[in-house]
Amino acid sequence: MTEPVLTGRGLVKRYGHVVAMDNTDFDLNPREVLAVVGDNGAGKSTLIKTLAGAVIPDAGDIRLDGKVVRFHGPLDARQHGIETVYQDLALAPSQDIATNLFLGREKRRPGVLGSIFRMLDAKSMRTEASKIMAELGIGITSAQQTVETLSGGQRQGVAVARAAAFGTRVVIMDEPTAALGVAESAKVLELIGKIRDRGLAVVLISHNMPHVFEIADRIHVHRLGRRVALVSPKTHGMTQVVGLLTGALEIDADGNVVEVSEAVTTGLS
Template identity: 65%
Template sequence: MTAPALQARGLVKRYGRVTAIDGADFDLLPGEVLAVVGDNGAGKSSLIKALSGALVPDEGTVLLDGVETHFHSPLDARHAGIETVHQTLALAPAMDIATNLFLGREIRRTGPLGSVLRLLDRGAMRQQAQEQLDALGIETVQHIGQLVETLSGGQRQAVAVARAAMFGRKMVIMDEPTAALGVKESGQVLDLIRRIRDRGLPVVLISHDMPQVFEIADRIHVHRLGRRAAVVRPADATMSQVVSLMTGALRPGDPDAPPNLVDT
């Protein structure tokens, strides 16, 4: 088996008497799209926050490329090469596309203009931003200098995904990237995810849209009651079986259960 790009073992997070993560395990393999599914309250969001630095677990270990890692903030995870696309997208509507792609990572001019006056090299940012959009095959954006507030929902999602792919050296995590999009725009985002995977960058996809999960995922991580219930391949399972695993109506090892790829 290929060594995981990101691995977690025994993660625990408690809020008083509430246990959000209950000994959760996680494995993301290089170059795959791993879908994380689970019922509301299953602990998916808490798990992803622990993997992206937004939450510090009380117990357990996280390994990045086999090396134990401790994230104390999302900035730590970003420095390690993990980019997250949240549902809110974290875009600045009044700024243009290029500025949003480099938000927090702006390129400054060389010499005193950059070091003393801290002027931005907007030309370099626009050029690199356009190269990134071209590399990902994003053709719905008319001009790199277009304000984000003038973009459609799908175009904004494409900008957020492009930014993550631009700076994510290790992996990209996407939280419900098609939740507010129509059929056509959702298809465009799924195409973007495929292109990111084809570039060798693994993707974690959190989604409630089961048809989309089965369309794009290489493996499906089923989360239930704060921990990993099973990992299955879409080719080996039906949507009904995955939903049954999510709700507990079906358990790994049951005669009607699909093959489980991990020990739970």
């Protein structure tokens, strides 16, 4: 069995009387795309923010490569090789692609110019940005092109490229194809596959079931603050996954998908 790269066990998060995470588990294997699906209010955003260091759980453990880690903020998660692409992308539209790629991690010129005068090494950043974008197949004319001149899909590509450039273990993507057209969505899905091929594990949060079934290796179904199923798109259909996330279906003790009324009856017999 392959040891998961990132796990959560018994994760709990309460906001007053609201339980956002209810003793939930999480498992992400190396070099896989794991889709996290669930209705609005299911608690998947809290789960993802916990794994990204933005939310500190009230209870439970997070393990990275089998070792317990404590994240006190997003920077801690980033230092452990976990990068997150949020839905708003967090890009600076008036700045060029290279600047956005190295935002918050700017490279400085060698010697006293960088250490004392803190001058940026713009040339090096542009060269490296162009290389990264080319490796991922993101079509741009120049790393000096400003983000505000890019299409929605290209902007998503810049945000994803930034995560891929600095993430060493995990890349988390929150609704990366939202508000994109068919062609641009296809390019983003292709980009996710390339990131997996580079050796990174990818967590994909999405409401788009066709996209999930096209790219995901496994599907984490979240409902009422916890994981209710972990299935493969090769063995479970889209209708079954929708039934699991709405509560119409559930997994019985033998691992079979059954109607809730049937599961209750079986449990009573």
